[in-house]
Amino acid sequence: MSTTTTTTSTAPAEPKYVYFSYEGTFSGRRLVSPSSPSDEQSFTQIPIVDISSLSSPSPSARADVAHALALACERVGFLYITGHGVSPELIEETFGAAKEYFDMPLERKMERWIYGSRHVRGYEPVYGARVDPGVKLGDRNEGFLLGYEPAFDPSPPSLTPERAEMIGQWGNNFPPDLPEFRAKLGTYHAELLKLSRRLMRAFGLALGVGEGYFDEMGQMDAPNTAMKVIHYPPQEVDSADETGIGAHTDFTCFTLLQTTLPGLEVLNAGGHWVQAPPMPGTFIMNVGDFLMRMSNGRFLSTVHRVKNVLGEDRYSIPFFFNTNLDAPVEVLKTCQSPENPPKYPTELVGEVGNSS
DSSP states (O other): OOOOOOOOOOOOOOOEEEEEEETTEEEEEEEESOSSOOOTTOOSSOOEEEOGGGGOSOHHHHHHHHHHHHHHHHHTSEEEEEOOOOOHHHHHHHHHHHHHHHTSOHHHHHTTBGGGSTTSOEEEOTTSOOSSTTSSSEEOOEEEEEEOOGGGOSSOOOOOHHHHHHHHTTOOOOOTTOHHHHHHHHHHHHHHHHHHHHHHHHHHHHTTSOTTHHHHTTOSSSBOOEEEEEEEOOOOTTOSSEESEEEEOOSSSEEEEEESSSOEEEEOTTSOEEEOOOOTTOEEEEEOHHHHHHTTTSSOOOOEEEOOOSSSOEEEEEEEEOOBTTSEEOOOGGGOOSSSOOSSOOEEHHHHOOOO
């Protein structure tokens, strides 16, 4: 860096922050575009992890995958997973069902308006939400949100009458005249639920409580999942009035995402937005707030947003996995010590709120 003889001083640039939605409330902020270089630990690309060995009979092979997942979740909080076992044909069929649904007239879709549903299930129109209050128009996307049903579970639980009533209260809001739409989304949900349980067992191994922990504690037999099919119409480049979806962290254990176009951006520790475009044969996966809490902050629930500025319609299908409604969101014993006490309170999934 060269020196000059000028006596004129320049005030340091004001810090800039991104304000984001955390656990359903607009309560967080992180520094963006700092004047200093990025921290050397800050990521510049999204890692890839092959999880195919999670189905291996070899404990050491499964442990290797758990270790790789843990590294990605500690350093980035976002990753691509390969070897997931979900067929590309199923993914295409689900996108096809979503596109057919969004092509319907708005009046038809609004018959199942999400905010007319007791537990926020159904159709949300363009600008129906505004994750970032600073964006004038709001989120330029429309979506249909559904949640867990025993009918969508490849291993449906044996429920007591009380638990069946609790789960039934969180009913879905499908259009009754579109049975194929319901069936295709339900089939996809079932496949993602199998994958999510496998991943949650790997996280149990990674966090030191063991693969069987969440099963043995009875926390995954009727999980509070949420799944959304989303359509992002094209938006104006660099528009301050709208965005695909504003900056936020996911209100879940983790999210599994399929999308048709780039547009997802992930905030790194240096305050820079890193692109996370779709990659053939992979899911984009990210840590949510609940898994961050369980790990006592070891795993990162990373801020992200969507800007669809390519001039094309973008579609995505995020699948949000949580443990059961009556399961605790608590710092695991293996993730705390006298020197590292719990940073988060213990609450039940249903007390903290809905996973959408």
